[in-house]
Amino acid sequence: MLTRREAMLTGVAACAAPMVRAQTAAPFRFALTPVFLDNDAAVISSLRAALMAAMGQDIELVQRRTYQEISGALLDGSVDAAWTCGYPFLQHRADLSLIGVPVWRGEPLYQSYLIAAADDPATSLGNLRGGAHAFSDPDSNSGYLVTASDLARMGETPDRFFSRAIFTYGHRNVVRAVAGGLTRSGSVDGYVWEVLNSVEPDLTARTRVISRSEMLGFPPFVARRDRMEEAGVAACAAALQGLDQTSQGQAVLRLLYLDSVQAAGPSLFDGIALRMAVLGGG
Amino acid sequence: MTSLPRFRNLPVTVRVPLITAALMILMGVMASQSVLSTLGRVQDARLSETARLHVEGLSVALGPSVLRQDVWEVYDILDRARAGSEGQRLLLTLVADERGHVLAATDPRRVPVGADATDFERDAVAPQAVRMTGDPVLRVAAPLLYQGRTIGGIVTELDVTDLLAERRRVALWLLVGNALATTVLAFGGWLAVARILRPVGALVQAMDASGGAPRPIPETEIPHGDPGLAQLIATYNHMTTAVGERAEAERRLADRERFVSLGRLSSSLAHEVNNPLGGLLNAADTIHTYADRPDVVRQSAELMQRGLGHLRDVTRAILDQNRLNRAGQPLRPEDFDDLRLLFEPEALSHSQTLDWQVHAGATALAWQPAAPVRQVALNLLLNAGAAAGLNGRVGLTVANGGDGLSITVTNTGAAMTDADLARLLASGPLPPGGGVGLRLVHDIVAGLGGTVHHDRMGEQTVIRVDLPVHGGNHA
Secondary structure, eight states: OOOHHHHHHHHHHHHHHHHHHHHHTSOEEEEEOTTSOTTOHHHHHHHHHHHHHHHTSOEEEEEOSSHHHHHHHHHTTSSSEEEOOHHHHHHTTTTEEEEEEEEBTTBSEEOEEEEEETTOOOOSGGGGTTSEEEESOTTOIIIIIHHHHHHHHTTOOHHHHSSEEEEOSSHHHHHHHHHHTSSSEEEEEHHHHHHHHHHOHHHHTTEEEEEEOOOEEOOOEEEEGGGTTSHHHHHHHHHHHTGGGSHHHHHHHHHTTOOEEEOOOGGGGHHHHHHHHHHHHO | OOHHHHHHHSOHHHHHHHHHHHHHHHHHHHHHHHHHHHHHHHHHHHHHHHHHHHHHHHHHHHHHHHHTTOHHHHHHHHHHHHHTSGGGOEEEEEEEETTSBEEEESSTTTSOTTOBTHHHHTTOBOGGGOOOOSOSEEEEEEEEEETTEEEEEEEEEEEOHHHHHHHHHHHHHHHHHHHHHHHHHHHHHHHHHHHHTHHHHHHHHHHHGGGGOOOOOOGGGSOTTOHHHHHHHHHHHHHHHHHHHHHHHHHHHHHHHHHHHHHHHHHHHHHHHHHHHHHHHHHHHHHHHTTTOHHHHHHHHHHHHHHHHHHHHHHHHHHHHHOSOOTTOBOOHHHHHHHHHHHHHHHHHTTOEEEEEEOOOHHHHTTSBHHHHHHHHHHHHHHHHHHHOTTOEEEEEEEEOSSEEEEEEEEOSSOOOHHHHHHHHOOSOOOSSSOSHHHHHHHHHHHTTOEEEEEEETTEEEEEEEEESTTSOOO
16 A cells, blocks of 8 residues: 555656656757866766666766867757866856755865875975976866966966966876876866876876865856756756765765765856956966 | 718718717707797887886876976876786886977986986887897886877886797707707617627728738628618628638649649659669669679669668758748758759759859858748749740849848740739739749748839849848857
8 A cells, every 4th residue: 555655746746747748759868077187988878877767868968078078069059968067067057057066074165285296395386397297188277277377477388387288188197297297387276186096196296286276166068057956957967966865876876985066156156256256266 | 170070980880970960069059049039020110019018008097297398297197007007017218399308217216207218218229129148137218199299208218137038948949959969879879880880890890800801790790771881891701701712822833833843743753763763773784784894883882872862962952941840040052952853853854054154152041931931942943944944044142132142033035024023023912813932932032021122134034032131040
């Protein structure tokens, strides 16, 4: 005999069934960038499975190389939601809304690390003048904006300050470029560096963190503001924020070394906005 | 070159295995060379293929990134290619742009971005031309082609330490293996050849045995499996038997010669004894008839005394000639008197003139042993008497030379034949036919350290025997 709650859930499920079937034809497209562990297929497939289970619909995980491509896809409706960075979110703040922010080590915050080779004597950004530098992405907060704004505060630009600045389009790639000696230093997502330090200690051992930025808003999940009311987007937001509630979701979070995904307001990214202002003013 | 004659002096049982071993070593060296050469070709082909695939693969992957001068992409591709490369053979790969500036390398610390690539293109060869040179690191350079045009270049350093080690290992194994095989085969060859040549060794030993007196090889040692050798040994055995028979024949001939000489002497002596015997019987008869006539008796007694004295001399000469174990007795003038006593009847029986001259003193003669010298002189005299014939002339001259004794026997009549001269003067094998008296003279004189000389002066044959003082037995 069904309890009242179970009967209600069954009814909801029955009502939702035609909608699910209708949406099956067009899967929900979720975009990822190499902001995190871009080479971990297990993470991607687990995330997809968890979202599918939570949202009750097919998920198409779309991978793009740059934040610019992700932002473009979001804005033109090619993808329905994306895990992007605070910097591009703020760049398109008028058109984008937050559907969740990961919580790492208890807070929805992270830092940008300035790294150099393990044997490099540099102790601050100022010591790195004239060397080659690896950025992650020109639209990355931790992988570009933080260092660029610090240089702007010093009255410098990356092109002038560094002998050569390259974009690797991946935080892990920044670590590889510095560890391999391709560049003297790099700007990297602190969260990625710390996770790599756990899973690939041999790689990070060849690098050294010279300086850490202030705590800044963690790269958020976003969707187009005008589509926030859509069932898919809402379901996605609910699924993301409920990841820590399901075993599949918890498995994904464990793989990503995250605690949970929570709702957050744009003010979380004020620090990034401040740096954008510095850069814009420079 | 002294080694070659020395090698030729080695026994054939050593030489043949040595030659076999040398050939085996030569074959081993040639086979090893062939294997190493093939290995080298295989390694070169493998290396060339690796380099070519590496460069071609990179060209395809790197084209767009090099066109965009995308340092990270180039590095990323190189880094991934290095990580996935075969056994870390690719030590270093660098990619340069059209201007020869390094875009990225697998080891940016060694080859920084923007460095001059020409420094690394030095000593580099094209992928298809890469060969093992003994250098553990080989450098390969190739243009970077994209859409049919050259947009840069690739330089790769290949680590061939493992290939060199493999080649060294193979060379070592070949060396050890060939050395072992050569040793085993050479030993086997030695055994086989030694076994095959054993009959030849036995033949050589048999020929060398007993101070040059060949002995036959027993039937059991004849290799009947080898018809050639069996025939050879059979011939040898036949030869040794023939030599033995010949020696026996010579001995018998010598005995016979002696008996003939004795017979001739005996007949002469019988004659010598018989002559006085008639006179003695007559004298005895006269004494018996005229016993009362002292003068006749005395005359007859004197006659008998002379006759008996002559008989006594003849008897003593025979005793001396045939006395056993006269070795060690020195030569005396009386020996020549005995000889004359023995030979004279023989000469007289042929109405020959005897010219007998003994000039050497007793002291000089005493340096020589009596028996052999008497034997030599008697043999030469008998030979001369036979050659001189009826009414001929035979002479004996014994002279004391500067440092020895010289005995010269001359005779008229026919010259000595070549066969006789060979017997008298040479040491070679005895020519067939004829006696052995002359050879006996030769052997005795040689034994005394003397020499025999022959000369033909007009109608006269002159044979001179020179005996040195030291060759004698000074008693």
